[in-house]
Amino acid sequence: MINFELDERLAADTFPIADLPLSRALLMNDARYPWVILVPRHASISEVFELSADDQQQLWREATQLGDAMKTALGGDKVNIASLGNVVSQLHVHVVLRHHGDATWPAPVWGNGSPEPYDLDGQAQLRDQLLALIHGLNV
Template sequence: MNDFTLDERLASDTFPVADLPLCRVLLMNDARYPWVILVPRHPAISEILELPAADQQQLWREATQLGEAMKVALGGDKLNIASLGNVVSQLHVHVVIRQHGDATWPAPVWGNGTPEPYDLAGQAHMRDQLLAHIQTLDVSSALTR
């Protein structure tokens, strides 16, 4: 997965958390929701169908396992997993924990309301929580290189 470069918009809207076998995990800078973005570390990929089949399965494995861990630990009512790419073409997958009555429930998080950036302590706390959950995942797989 050489030559991987994170899109500038993703870099400016997120905080790095960790690298899974396939994806870079980023915390979205919006404290209204537990919201991470997974970016497969492949250069110049914009669609899931452009990934090799094994990496498509790995992407789903990483998204669902991390989403489940976040939902259980953070008490969410709904797990949203989506790949849109209408603004940022680099392939990325949103993993968002929703709660009945959150800032935009039941509407989508994208384009609704005003994001509430994390303060330094809140960002560090959420990053630490995510790292603790990531350490419990079993996302190992034979990836294509």
């Protein structure tokens, strides 16, 4: 985890929440969805297979436990977990809580519609909820 630097685009599009054992958790600045991005704190990693086997398992643990906690606490219908990297090559995993009838349901969130930035109160409220969920994880 030496020399970790967050990609400029991720930094511009998100708000920091907390650090998990492996990943930095970021809130995507799109109020249409509860959307967290997990970025393993490793320098120059773009693919999951570049992580050690232990770190691969840890990343999956963090993503699935966070997704479960978000679905339970925030009442979603489906959790989308994905690692794309076509625009931002730095390894990152999206954990997106979806609701039937949300802005792009059932299509993917990527490339559909325009993001709706959070106002300060909405961002702070969801960030605090997510922070509490993260502190309750057993990762």
